Amino acid sequence: MMLSNPATKYIPFKPFERDFSERTWPTKRITHPPVWMSTDLRDGNQSLIEPMSVERKLRFFDMLLKIGFKEIEVGFPSASQTDFDFVRKLVDDNLIPDDVTIIALTQARPELIERTVESAAGAKRAMIHLYNACAPGFRRIVFNMNREQVKQVAVEGTQCVMDNMAKYPQTEWLYEYSPEVFSTTEPDFALEVCNAVTEIWKPTPQRKIIYNLPATIEATTPNMYADQIEYMHNNLNKRDSIVISLHPHNDRGTAVAAAELGLMAGADRVEGCLFGNGERTGNVDIVTLALNLYTQGIHPGLDFSDIDEVRRCVEFCNQLPVHPRHPYAGDLVFTAFSGSHQDAIKKGFAVQQADAIWEVPYLPIDPADLGRSYDAVIRVNSQSGKGGVSYLLEQEHGLALPRRLQIEFSRAIQRVTDETGREVTAADVYNIFNSEYLAQTQPWTLIKHRITGDPSAAEGQHFTIEVEFDVDGKRRALTGRGDGAISAFVDSLGEPVRIMDYHEHAIGTGTDTRAACYVEVRIGDAPTGFGVGVDRDIVTASFKAVLSALNRHIKT
Numbered sequence: 001m002m003l004s005n006p007a008t009k010y011i012p013f014k015p016f017e018r019d020f021s022e023r024t025w026p027t028k029r030i031t032h033p034p035v036w037m038s039t040d041l042r043d044g045n046q047s048l049i050e051p052m053s054v055e056r057k058l059r060f061f062d063m064l065l066k067i068g069f070k071e072i073e074v075g076f077p078s079a080s081q082t083d084f085d086f087v088r089k090l091v092d093d094n095l096i097p098d099d100v101t102i103i104a105l106t107q108a109r110p111e112l113i114e115r116t117v118e119s120a121a122g123a124k125r126a127m128i129h130l131y132n133a134c135a136p137g138f139r140r141i142v143f144n145m146n147r148e149q150v151k152q153v154a155v156e157g158t159q160c161v162m163d164n165m166a167k168y169p170q171t172e173w174l175y176e177y178s179p180e181v182f183s184t185t186e187p188d189f190a191l192e193v194c195n196a197v198t199e200i201w202k203p204t205p206q207r208k209i210i211y212n213l214p215a216t217i218e219a220t221t222p223n224m225y226a227d228q229i230e231y232m233h234n235n236l237n238k239r240d241s242i243v244i245s246l247h248p249h250n251d252r253g254t255a256v257a258a259a260e261l262g263l264m265a266g267a268d269r270v271e272g273c274l275f276g277n278g279e280r281t282g283n284v285d286i287v288t289l290a291l292n293l294y295t296q297g298i299h300p301g302l303d304f305s306d307i308d309e310v311r312r313c314v315e316f317c318n319q320l321p322v323h324p325r326h327p328y329a330g331d332l333v334f335t336a337f338s339g340s341h342q343d344a345i346k347k348g349f350a351v352q353q354a355d356a357i358w359e360v361p362y363l364p365i366d367p368a369d370l371g372r373s374y375d376a377v378i379r380v381n382s383q384s385g386k387g388g389v390s391y392l393l394e395q396e397h398g399l400a401l402p403r404r405l406q407i408e409f410s411r412a413i414q415r416v417t418d419e420t421g422r423e424v425t426a427a428d429v430y431n432i433f434n435s436e437y438l439a440q441t442q443p444w445t446l447i448k449h450r451i452t453g454d455p456s457a458a459e460g461q462h463f464t465i466e467v468e469f470d471v472d473g474k475r476r477a478l479t480g481r482g483d484g485a486i487s488a489f490v491d492s493l494g495e496p497v498r499i500m501d502y503h504e505h506a507i508g509t510g511t512d513t514r515a516a517c518y519v520e521v522r523i524g525d526a527p528t529g530f531g532v533g534v535d536r537d538i539v540t541a542s543f544k545a546v547l548s549a550l551n552r553h554i555k556t
């Protein structure tokens, strides 16, 4: 049961005692992509129900290279033989491109550090990533250490890493240090620990150290994380020799925002996982971050032009599905069911030029840029309006319904969706349109016709038509006269039919071209209704349209 007063159990997190007045990040903009680091094979992997085998890791690694990652955390080699073997395989089989750096994570314990360095020894370049938790709760509950002791873990761990690296001088060694749980560590203490590590590693602008500042557990709103990052950015010693890295987790559902504000606050690098896999609610989602940049006109330096292929690979390796609403990648994220959205999208597509700024309403990105087709953009259910329905008919069958017919036909669709409560597919829409209009050939069926024109005839008599119908199973040969073919045809019917509106267009091109004709008619005093005819011959199409309207009227 929910507590009536959660204040008796939870306290709000506040990183600074007073307001952080140095803040400048709110007016900053992100103008270039950060250095991306994929931790799918480490943080992502350690959170899986079944961690990846070497084969799956290899497949994932290949895809990360294809996407364009230059920094890849490949595992926690001291944790398992699989992780150790995987890193060794990358090194021994020469699978790491020259411009890519692999990273291996370790706790600050000598035996684990030794094995971690050993796993990557021989690589052209490799980075060791050491972490220890610095937050007060962890100092007290997990380590039973004071601040000084926790700082010494970082300092001694760093020294131990350097001693082990010295055993393998053929490898260019880089170093990353994470004050784990930075998110709830007192900022001045996180700074003190990092500055102490700087004293040991002695980074230079040519050989920078990475300080990764994780929101190991996301503890507060993203603006406060940004304040913490800006504090480090302003106060770290030797800032020009340091890469500030972000590692947000998504416990509060705001990891993407935290990363974006953290970049505005001065960070240079982001660690995360594809589609936000990772411990608990996951690491920050690099796909979303990268494509958010892309939609601001900034190339992220990562290639997601075949997002479905990336998704398939990640789902296979992680054995976890990507949610249908996942930004940019979910099955439904480019689909509109609701009427007003469909209407706006349809209008947007109609005016969008291939080489112009993207402006299709409701679609923040062109699905084609991600290798997604427009097929599923509009789907029809009980929330849909005429725009979506007519869009499907036009896309799939080349039928461009006049506006008033769109309104009339969408009522027929609505009846079906209301009755079934289900989505109707593009094929369903066409079938309903067919039975509602095109297949309305009873009781009046057109058998054949012959038109003769006589320009010298009296007004209203220029055209004569002889038509053969089947009416309720009986053949009838009728004749009509009029100013044009249609009026002559209507005259032949001997029914009180008046044409109120008329539209036609071609479907297809070349020898395959057919004509579609739409007529709105009034019969007697009844409300107007539409008829539709399609035929290779435009005149026949219009006659079929008139009969479609007449037959529909007779049945109502």
Ligand SMILES: CC(=O)SCCNC(=O)CCNC(=O)[C@H](O)C(C)(C)COP(=O)(O)OP(=O)(O)OC[C@H]1O[C@@H](n2cnc3c(N)ncnc32)[C@H](O)[C@@H]1OP(=O)(O)O
Pocket (backbone or CB within 6 Å): 043, 046, 076, 078, 079, 080, 106, 107, 108, 109, 112, 131, 132, 133, 142, 143, 153, 180, 216, 279
């Ligand atoms: C936020 C993160 O994602 S951090 C990364 C977490 N990832 C993983 O843990 C996955 C891989 N880990 C493992 O397989 C195991 O933890 C191993 C093999 C590395 C170590 O296993 P074990 O030796 O059994 O230790 P265990 O994992 O239980 O760690 C607890 C001990 O390590 C200490 N410890 C935890 N983190 C650290 C650290 N970063 N540096 C130094 N010591 C640490 C704890 O204080 C505890 O010590 P104690 O036994 O004296 O109380």
Ligand SMILES: CC(C)C(=O)C(=O)O
Pocket (backbone or CB within 6 Å): 043, 105, 131, 178, 180, 181, 212, 214, 215, 216, 217, 247, 249
């Ligand atoms: C090891 C560290 C960087 C980590 O994964 C975290 O703090 O979330």
Ligand SMILES: [Mg+2]
Pocket (backbone or CB within 6 Å): 043, 214, 216, 247, 249, 279, 283
């Ligand atoms: Mg993490």
